[in-house]
Amino acid sequence: MKLNIAVLPGDGIGPEVTNQSIKVLNAIAEKFNHQFTYKHALMGAIAIDETGEPLPQKTLDICLDSDAILFGAIGDPKYDNNPNAKVRPEQGLLALRKALNLYTNIRPVKAYDALLDKSPLKEQIIKGADMVIYRELTSGIYFGKKYLSEDGTKASDDCAYTEEEISRITHEAFKAAEKRNNKVTLVDKANVLETSRLWRKVVSNIAKEYPSVELDFLFVDNAAMQMILNPKQFDVILTENMFGDIISDEASVIGGSIGLLASASTGNDKALFEPIHGSYPQAKGKGIANPIASILSSAMLLDHFGLTEEADVIREASEKSIELGICTPDLIPNSTYTTTNVGEFIEEYI
Amino acid sequence: MKLNIAVLPGDGIGPEVTNQSIKVLNAIAEKFNHQFTYKHALMGAIAIDETGEPLPQKTLDICLDSDAILFGAIGDPKYDNNPNAKVRPEQGLLALRKALNLYTNIRPVKAYDALLDKSPLKEQIIKGADMVIYRELTSGIYFGKKYLSEDGTKASDDCAYTEEEISRITHEAFKAAEKRNNKVTLVDKANVLETSRLWRKVVSNIAKEYPSVELDFLFVDNAAMQMILNPKQFDVILTENMFGDIISDEASVIGGSIGLLASASTGNDKALFEPIHGSYPQAKGKGIANPIASILSSAMLLDHFGLTEEADVIREASEKSIELGICTPDLIPNSTYTTTNVGEFIEEYI
Ligand SMILES: CC(C)[C@H](C(=O)O)[C@@H](O)C(=O)O
Ligand SMILES: CC(C)[C@H](C(=O)O)[C@@H](O)C(=O)O
Numbered sequence: 001m002k003l004n005i006a007v008l009p010g011d012g013i014g015p016e017v018t019n020q021s022i023k024v025l026n027a028i029a030e031k032f033n034h035q036f037t038y039k040h041a042l043m044g045a046i047a048i049d050e051t052g053e054p055l056p057q058k059t060l061d062i063c064l065d066s067d068a069i070l071f072g073a074i075g076d077p078k079y080d081n082n083p084n085a086k087v088r089p090e091q092g093l094l095a096l097r098k099a100l101n102l103y104t105n106i107r108p109v110k111a112y113d114a115l116l117d118k119s120p121l122k123e124q125i126i127k128g129a130d131m132v133i134y135r136e137l138t139s140g141i142y143f144g145k146k147y148l149s150e151d152g153t154k155a156s157d158d159c160a161y162t163e164e165e166i167s168r169i170t171h172e173a174f175k176a177a178e179k180r181n182n183k184v185t186l187v188d189k190a191n192v193l194e195t196s197r198l199w200r201k202v203v204s205n206i207a208k209e210y211p212s213v214e215l216d217f218l219f220v221d222n223a224a225m226q227m228i229l230n231p232k233q234f235d236v237i238l239t240e241n242m243f244g245d246i247i248s249d250e251a252s253v254i255g256g257s258i259g260l261l262a263s264a265s266t267g268n269d270k271a272l273f274e275p276i277h278g279s280y281p282q283a284k285g286k287g288i289a290n291p292i293a294s295i296l297s298s299a300m301l302l303d304h305f306g307l308t309e310e311a312d313v314i315r316e317a318s319e320k321s322i323e324l325g326i327c328t329p330d331l332i333p334n335s336t337y338t339t340t341n342v343g344e345f346i347e348e349y350i
Numbered sequence: 351m352k353l354n355i356a357v358l359p360g361d362g363i364g365p366e367v368t369n370q371s372i373k374v375l376n377a378i379a380e381k382f383n384h385q386f387t388y389k390h391a392l393m394g395a396i397a398i399d400e401t402g403e404p405l406p407q408k409t410l411d412i413c414l415d416s417d418a419i420l421f422g423a424i425g426d427p428k429y430d431n432n433p434n435a436k437v438r439p440e441q442g443l444l445a446l447r448k449a450l451n452l453y454t455n456i457r458p459v460k461a462y463d464a465l466l467d468k469s470p471l472k473e474q475i476i477k478g479a480d481m482v483i484y485r486e487l488t489s490g491i492y493f494g495k496k497y498l499s500e501d502g503t504k505a506s507d508d509c510a511y512t513e514e515e516i517s518r519i520t521h522e523a524f525k526a527a528e529k530r531n532n533k534v535t536l537v538d539k540a541n542v543l544e545t546s547r548l549w550r551k552v553v554s555n556i557a558k559e560y561p562s563v564e565l566d567f568l569f570v571d572n573a574a575m576q577m578i579l580n581p582k583q584f585d586v587i588l589t590e591n592m593f594g595d596i597i598s599d600e601a602s603v604i605g606g607s608i609g610l611l612a613s614a615s616t617g618n619d620k621a622l623f624e625p626i627h628g629s630y631p632q633a634k635g636k637g638i639a640n641p642i643a644s645i646l647s648s649a650m651l652l653d654h655f656g657l658t659e660e661a662d663v664i665r666e667a668s669e670k671s672i673e674l675g676i677c678t679p680d681l682i683p684n685s686t687y688t689t690t691n692v693g694e695f696i697e698e699y700i
Contacts, residue, residue: 094542121472122470141543148548156510157545191440194497221595249572
């Protein structure tokens, strides 16, 4: 298969982990006789620094022209604490999601047996936990009208949803549940929010088309509790943009390390793959960033194109590195294996 | 001291736990020679069932006429799963918060040594955790304009904040930090939301008036992670309404049981005290509801009127009941102590 991959390393540790993914993808290409080509482009704080814009037109063109996008991370503290910054790195990512219509964000979360003791949660709570979060990604309060009064004393953000926006991701979530454990949990705040009540209505109706799938509901505050009390109850979680942001980051600690969590953002034609950890600027250039989340995102990329066997090889190699303790210090304190060592182990194993 | 207390038992387990609080308050009144009088009023699903309204005018009048309000819990599943319900129990609570201008919700969270093994989190993660969450309670997306299109296919909720709304609770949070460990963490999503950027600006300015207090910032997604990874890092958390709802419920698992967590909602003149657990309808009438959260809310009520010694006696008695294992089954599986047994133990201990 020929795949034309746009590579957006982004900020902080983004470039170092993305580099390992490329090595691994190349190893797969060689082994399975595929042809992967890469085009690098700027995005995020680095794009602002070099071009003034977080998502330059050239980057967008490269993405539009690609089969898939491999993304690193975004964000720089110099923009976070400046409420007056006009341009922010995150705008680039939001604009890209919107421009490519990547409305479904998919985040698998799994407790690895070899890492049970790394989790802040007790082993009996997490052992066997295995869920996937479907987060709506191109609407809601992230993309609603924003307002700041001229004198700077009043601000607002609007959260809006349409039936259409809810329904397309809902079908994805139910299809995923059919291939997993036939359960969808809708996370919302229907006792307070009008948008949540629309979600409940639309999702309940669509559920009837998937009779084998059980649907249940959780208020987001309760979900934040249940995620810790009993994460094994979840199979597919379906939720709106902002709740998905919060709940999926919370869920990320279950696996023992956020350095292992991959994600896919898909739409009707394009798809983007990224580790869920952020740019982690404190770690930049130190060789301590865990490349596995990015590498597993590459596996999701291959899955997306039906290359399941290839994807499984990457997953197997990644688990092997964990089993053998060829890990960055987030997994094994004082480990001397670097980002590159881990990437190369996985590359060679393949 | 004379205190005129409005009692709103509400739904589910609300009445049973509130009854224990009243016993305990009476024991305090006797011991310390105070005069507490109570007026009961309807609120929530039970008020809808009996009067058609979740917050009847008569209830509001009793509250306005009182020195403080002791509240139970609200909510009934028969309203949750009906997206067409015109009146909801929760509206009563929201309307009451608004009518009494209870803009500051205070939720202390503490890991009790005797209960460390009850938590889903590992002992080394939670031992010593002790924080208080300041959640803005009368604005934000809960109270913003709501919209549902006539054909029912579009909905929206507006999240708005003013400088004034942010600044009044911010002062409360910083004053609390001065009496605790001098640290305030603002939880927001300033990389995406305009309202969050206003929070950051206002809070940063106010921080200058409290030079002994250190201020730091966390994005809400990261906060949801940090709450589990390292809850000991928090002293005072300050945040807007919706984020506070989610983060404080998440934090509630740290203590090992949500059945222990009290809260106060305060404004310029009125104050309301309630356990943070909900109505837990499945447990209603079974005698298994833990009354301690409600009893500790009564202690916060006494604190509010400067009756610190009295409040400390309640806290001591409650801790004693935990230490001695005179607990409901949420704390000790198969315990045969009922809600009333625990309430009476604390009453007699006093
Ligand atoms: C960087 C930020 C805008 C982004 C989000 O909140 O969507 C990130 O936290 C994520 O979850 O992908
Ligand atoms: C019942 C509901 C409206 C309420 C809220 O979300 O404010 C509750 O969850 C709480 O946190 O007090």
